Amino acid sequence: MRRSAATKSVSIKDVAREAGVSPSTVSRALQGHPRISREVRQRVRRVAREMSYVPSLPARSLVTQHTSTIGLAIRYVADPFLSRVAEGAEEEAGKHGYAIFMSSSNGSAEREEEVIRSFHEWRLSGVIVVGSLIDTRYLELREEYPLPIVLINCPIYPYSVTTDNAAGAKQAVEHLVQLGHRDIAYVSNPLSHLSNLNRLAGYQAVLNERGISFREELVVTGDGDMLGGMSAAMQLLALPQPPTGIFCFNDLTAIGAIRALNEAGRAVPQAHSVVGFDNLAMGEYFSPPLTTVDQPRYRLGQQAMRILLKLIGGQEEVEPETLPAELIVRESSGPAPITGRYRKGGDRA
Amino acid sequence: MRRSAATKSVSIKDVAREAGVSPSTVSRALQGHPRISREVRQRVRRVAREMSYVPSLPARSLVTQHTSTIGLAIRYVADPFLSRVAEGAEEEAGKHGYAIFMSSSNGSAEREEEVIRSFHEWRLSGVIVVGSLIDTRYLELREEYPLPIVLINCPIYPYSVTTDNAAGAKQAVEHLVQLGHRDIAYVSNPLSHLSNLNRLAGYQAVLNERGISFREELVVTGDGDMLGGMSAAMQLLALPQPPTGIFCFNDLTAIGAIRALNEAGRAVPQAHSVVGFDNLAMGEYFSPPLTTVDQPRYRLGQQAMRILLKLIGGQEEVEPETLPAELIVRESSGPAPITGRYRKGGDRA
DNA sequence: TTGTAGGCGTTATCAT
DNA sequence: ATGATAACGCCTACAA
Numbered sequence: 001m002r003r004s005a006a007t008k009s010v011s012i013k014d015v016a017r018e019a020g021v022s023p024s025t026v027s028r029a030l031q032g033h034p035r036i037s038r039e040v041r042q043r044v045r046r047v048a049r050e051m052s053y054v055p056s057l058p059a060r061s062l063v064t065q066h067t068s069t070i071g072l073a074i075r076y077v078a079d080p081f082l083s084r085v086a087e088g089a090e091e092e093a094g095k096h097g098y099a100i101f102m103s104s105s106n107g108s109a110e111r112e113e114e115v116i117r118s119f120h121e122w123r124l125s126g127v128i129v130v131g132s133l134i135d136t137r138y139l140e141l142r143e144e145y146p147l148p149i150v151l152i153n154c155p156i157y158p159y160s161v162t163t164d165n166a167a168g169a170k171q172a173v174e175h176l177v178q179l180g181h182r183d184i185a186y187v188s189n190p191l192s193h194l195s196n197l198n199r200l201a202g203y204q205a206v207l208n209e210r211g212i213s214f215r216e217e218l219v220v221t222g223d224g225d226m227l228g229g230m231s232a233a234m235q236l237l238a239l240p241q242p243p244t245g246i247f248c249f250n251d252l253t254a255i256g257a258i259r260a261l262n263e264a265g266r267a268v269p270q271a272h273s274v275v276g277f278d279n280l281a282m283g284e285y286f287s288p289p290l291t292t293v294d295q296p297r298y299r300l301g302q303q304a305m306r307i308l309l310k311l312i313g314g315q316e317e318v319e320p321e322t323l324p325a326e327l328i329v330r331e332s333s334g335p336a337p338i339t340g341r342y343r344k345g346g347d348r349a
Numbered sequence: 350m351r352r353s354a355a356t357k358s359v360s361i362k363d364v365a366r367e368a369g370v371s372p373s374t375v376s377r378a379l380q381g382h383p384r385i386s387r388e389v390r391q392r393v394r395r396v397a398r399e400m401s402y403v404p405s406l407p408a409r410s411l412v413t414q415h416t417s418t419i420g421l422a423i424r425y426v427a428d429p430f431l432s433r434v435a436e437g438a439e440e441e442a443g444k445h446g447y448a449i450f451m452s453s454s455n456g457s458a459e460r461e462e463e464v465i466r467s468f469h470e471w472r473l474s475g476v477i478v479v480g481s482l483i484d485t486r487y488l489e490l491r492e493e494y495p496l497p498i499v500l501i502n503c504p505i506y507p508y509s510v511t512t513d514n515a516a517g518a519k520q521a522v523e524h525l526v527q528l529g530h531r532d533i534a535y536v537s538n539p540l541s542h543l544s545n546l547n548r549l550a551g552y553q554a555v556l557n558e559r560g561i562s563f564r565e566e567l568v569v570t571g572d573g574d575m576l577g578g579m580s581a582a583m584q585l586l587a588l589p590q591p592p593t594g595i596f597c598f599n600d601l602t603a604i605g606a607i608r609a610l611n612e613a614g615r616a617v618p619q620a621h622s623v624v625g626f627d628n629l630a631m632g633e634y635f636s637p638p639l640t641t642v643d644q645p646r647y648r649l650g651q652q653a654m655r656i657l658l659k660l661i662g663g664q665e666e667v668e669p670e671t672l673p674a675e676l677i678v679r680e681s682s683g684p685a686p687i688t689g690r691y692r693k694g695g696d697r698a
Numbered sequence: 699t700t701g702t703a704g705g706c707g708t709t710a711t712c713a714t
Numbered sequence: 715a716t717g718a719t720a721a722c723g724c725c726t727a728c729a730a
Contacts, residue, residue, distance in 0.1 A: 007495040008414075009472065011707055022717045027709060035715060052493045057470045058407035058416075059707035062722040065357075067407075069471075077435045077451070078630075083427030087455065099467055101450040102426070106436065118448055121406045123358065144401045146358050226634050259634050281427075285575050285608050287636050360723055371701050376725060384699060408723035411706045 010051050019047040030055070061123060070308060071119035072102040073112060075131035080280045081250070081297065085130055085152065088301025096309055098125065109133040113141075120145045126308045128152065128301075135194060148311035150304045153195045159311060161303040161321045165195045168293040168325025169202025172247050172275045175291070175327055177210050180336035181245030181273060185218040187232040187257060189249040196249055199277065203247060218243055222253045229256025237264055244272055244336045251276035251283050251292055258286070258332065269334030279328055288331035296323045359400050368396040379404070410472060419657060420468035421451040422461060424480035429629045430599070430646065434479050434501065437650025445658055447474065458482040462490075469494045475657045477501065477650075484543060497660035499653045502544045508660060509669045510652040514544045517642040517674025518551025521596050521624045524640070524676055526559050529685035530594030530622060534567040536581040536606060538598040545598055548626065552596060567592055571602045578605020586613055593621055593685045600625035600632050600641055607635070607681065618683030628677055637680035645672045 016023040021040060028036050029044035047053075061067045070093060074082055090100050101124070105112035112133050119127050126148040132138070135154035142149060151160040176184050186203045189196040200219070207214050220235045222228030229248060233256070236242050248254040254276030258268050268274055268288055276283060276292040283290030300323060307318050365372040370389060377385050378393035396402075410416045419442060423431055439449050450473070454461035461482050468476050475497040481487070484503035491498060500509040525533050535552045538545040549568070556563050569584045571577030578597060582605070585591050597603040603625030607617050617623055617637055625632060625641040632639030649672060656667050 009469075009495050009707095012709095013707080023707085024709080024718080025716055028716085031709090037715060040715080054466060054469050054494070056411075056472055056707050058410045058472055059722090060709070061407050062405075062411065062707080062724090063709045065722075076432065077426070078429060078432030080427060080429070083425065086426045086453065090453070090455065099452070101452055103448070103450055104435065104439070106439065117403060120358075120403050123405055123407055145403070226630065255631075255634050262636065281575065282604075282631060285604050287611065358723095361725095362723080372723090373702080373725075374700060377700085380725090386699060389699080405723055408706090409725075411708090411723080412725045414706075 009056065010053050012053070012055070015044065015048050015051055015053050018051060019044045067123055067125050068097055069099045069101060069122075069124050070305075071115075071122075071124045071127045072100050073115045073119070073127060073129045073132070074102055074104050075107055075112075075133065077102075077104050079131060080252070080282065081278050081295075082130060084297035085301035085304075088298035088303075089128055089305040090301070092302045092305035092309075098309075105133065107133070113137075116141060116145065116149070120147050123147075126150070126312050128304050128308060129154075130301075130304075148308060150308045150311070152300055152304050155194060155198075155320060155322070158320060159307055159318060161300050161307065161323065163195070163295040163300065163325050164322050165198035165325065166202035166205070168277065168295070168327070169199035169247065170206050171325070171327040172277070172291075172293050173203050173206040173245075175329065175333065176245035176247065176273055176275065177206060177212070179245070179273060179333060181243075182212055182336070183215075183218065183241060183243040184212070184245040184247060185220065185236050185243035187220055187222045187229060187236075187246060187248045187253050189224045189253075190221065199247075199249060222249060222256070224250060225252050226256035226259070229253035229258075230260040231256075233257035233260035234264070237261070237266070245333075246272060246274045248274065248276050251278045251280045251290055254290060254292070254332070255282075255286065258288075268332055271337055273333035273336070275333055284330065286332075291330045291333040292328050294326045294328050296325075299323055358405065359402050360405070361402070364393065364397050364400055364402050367400060368393045416472055416474050417446055418448045418450055418471075418473050419654075420464075420471075420473045420476045421449050422464045422468070422476060422478045422481070423451055423453050424456055424461075424482065426451075426453050428480060429601075429631065430627050430644075431479060433646035434650035434653075437647035437652075438477055438654040439650075441651045441654035441658075447658075454482065456482070462486075465490060465494065465498070469496050472496075475499070475661050477653050477657060478503075479650075479653075497657060499657045499660070501649055501653050504543060504547075504669060504671070507669060508656055508667060510649050510656065511669065511671050512544070512644040512649065512674050513671050514547035514674065515551035515554070517626065517644070517676070518548040518596065519555050520674065520676040521626070521640075521642050522552050522555040522594075524678065524682065525594035525596065525622055525624065526555060526561070528594070528622060528682060530592075531561055531685070532564075532567065532590060532592040533561070533594040533596060534569065534585050534592035536569055536571045536578060536585075536595060536597045536602050538573045538602075539570065548596075548598060571598060571605070573599060574601050575605035575608070578602035578607075579609040582606035582609035583613070586610070586615070594682075595621060595623045597623065597625050600627045600629045600639055603639060603641070603681070604631075604635065607637075617681055620686055622682035622685070624682055633679070635681075640679045640682040641677050643675045643677050645674075648672055 012023045012026050016026045029041040103115045128150050130152040151157045153162050154160050155162040220232045222232040254274050276290050279292045279294035361372045361375050365375045378390040452464045477499050479501040500506045503509050504511040569581045571581040603623050625639050628641045628643035
């Protein structure tokens with residue numbers, strides 16, 4: 001039984017020879033074909049196990065014309081948003097006998113296309129893309145590749161599942177307004193992202209409804225990560241009339257912003273309220289614990305997989321879905337400070 | 350050119366027919382075979398592009414007998430430790446024309462074996478396992494599967510790359526001792542993990558060297574995550590003589606511990622110093638910023654891939670490697686409080 | 699320079 | 715109930 005790491009894999013023929021039957025019999029015995037004698041089935045299975053036979057999926061997929069494997073394209077492995085999404089997708093896939101392979105584009109648009117192509121090269125049954133850098137290109141890619149693709153958080157694409165970003169943002173900003181904040185900033189992501197645009201829209205909508213005039217300088221761009229959050233917050237503090245409320249594109253950005261605020265001697269939530277988006281597990285453990293907007297990440301993955309399975313099954317008429325977001329109030333947001341008047345930036349503690 | 354999502358993939362034969370040549374000519378033209386006329390090569394390539402032909406890797410791998418793809422088995426997608434490791438492995442793989450597919454075991458030992466099996470079913474060229482739940486089983490699995498497997502942080506396995514956990518732990522505990530701490534706890538992981546055992550060993554070694562007696566009740570187990578860190582810290586606070594220094598298996602545990610400490614009204618680092626392990630990006634943004642032990646995660650992934658590539662190349666005599674860990678002092682650790690005497694737990698602020 | 703034929707490991711069809 | 719045979723898509727001698 002002992003074989004070194006470089007040995008060739010044992011094939012169905014090897015098992016057949018060892019068990020004294022034909023390859024087709026082995027195939028049937030292994031997949032529990034009904035018309036096969038109990039005795040042969042047991043013998044074949046025993047031999048196969050003893051030889052540690054493992055069927056070749058490339059070979060099998062060649063003849064069956066499907067792989068029962070789906071590809072999950074992700075931007076960064078590190079992306080904390082991803083985890084539950086992947087879990088949701090995986091569990092749903094498992095129920096239907098599908099496995100999942102993930103591949104990361106490491107934040108490169110070029111690599112993302114390569115990943116999709118690679119999934120097709122492997123003839124995977126379908127693809128889910130989360131956190132795409134080129135979401136708008138999928139309308140074309142869809143024609144180029146014959147495999148079904150489902151996007152997460154890209155509502156303009158016909159096969160997609162999306163958090164209601166605008167509604168989530170509205171809850172967040174509304175929350176700040178009700179706490180008495182009037183100077184409210186939005187720290188955005190690089191603007192190409194649809195989810196970012198929709199959050200911005202929600203932000204503006206609340207200002208409108210509440211008769212708060214929109215100040216362009218209160219929208220600054222981060223990078224979706226902590227570093228960007230820091231520099232965005234610093235920009236805001238340098239303003240002649242800095243905001244008391246800061247709504248951030250995501251939790252990572254919020255964490256960075258809070259760090260910068262603290263370093264500038266500004267207490268959160270006493271001097272500034274900060275609200276994130278994503279409800280990362282981490283946020284609860286921060287001090288102060290993060291007020292944030294929860295995305296139903298597990299369901300996002302689950303629904304994406306369900307849609308994908310429909311597409312794989314040949315069903316074409318699926319509706320893009322929107323899932324609700326929910327404000328989670330913790331301690332990084334509080335009543336707006338009583339303002340005598342605004343002070344110029346730079347007055348550190 | 351327009352095809353719906355359910356269309357069959359275009360094969361080399363389709364291209365051949367369209368270009369008016371034989372399939373083998375297409376194959377040669379596409380892979381830049383030298384003995385082919387410039388004109389035919391260009392025409393074939395154009396036609397292939399127009400038809401969006403993408404070669405089938407399952408078919409190709411069947412004949413070439415290698416997939417140029419390696420599998421990365423991970424415990425959790427969320428694991429923040431993973432990210433840089435995966436990057437290191439990916440970049441090194443890319444240099445040598447290999448792609449990487451990741452699959453998560455979601456914390457289940459059973460699933461982990463399935464993942465490895467699935468990698469073999471796909472006849473991937475090799476496997477890297479990070480954060481294994483069944484690291485000790487790989488000595489057997491190695492015989493069962495013909496594909497080369499490299500482990501990260503499992504030094505008993507012959508093909509592995511490991512952080513010097515004992516040395517890292519020693520630095521951490523030594524740091525606490527030098528700050529004046531004498532009652533130092535270790536919050537461990539479920540004990541089966543080798544990296545955990547080695548960190549524990551490092552912890553004990555320092556106590557020994559410094560003539561500090563080992564108190565069994567100061568070693569409590571977490572779960573490698575924030576929740577476990579919280580309950581571990583609560584256990585420690587309930588002790589008649591609680592520790593002033595707490596060395597944690599990892600940063601997530603440390604973050605949980607700090608949270609519990611804070612909730613009990615104990616300031617960090619004034620009342621308790623906490624040291625983590627992993628140097629997660631997050632740690633720097635916490636308050637207080639986390640003192641921790643850095644693992645060379647990128648190099649861990651890179652070296653693992655290098656070893657794997659050697660194995661794939663048929664080279665059998667590779668040495669397990671150990672990479673150095675490095676203490677990063679930030680603000681969650683500080684001088685031990687001046688103790689008149691120890692007080693019973695429960696005296697909250 | 700190009701075409702033909704065989705085979706990679708499976709499964710499915712058709713015999714027996 | 716089992717075996718022989720063809721086919722999946724591709725590559726690679728070998729032939730022309």
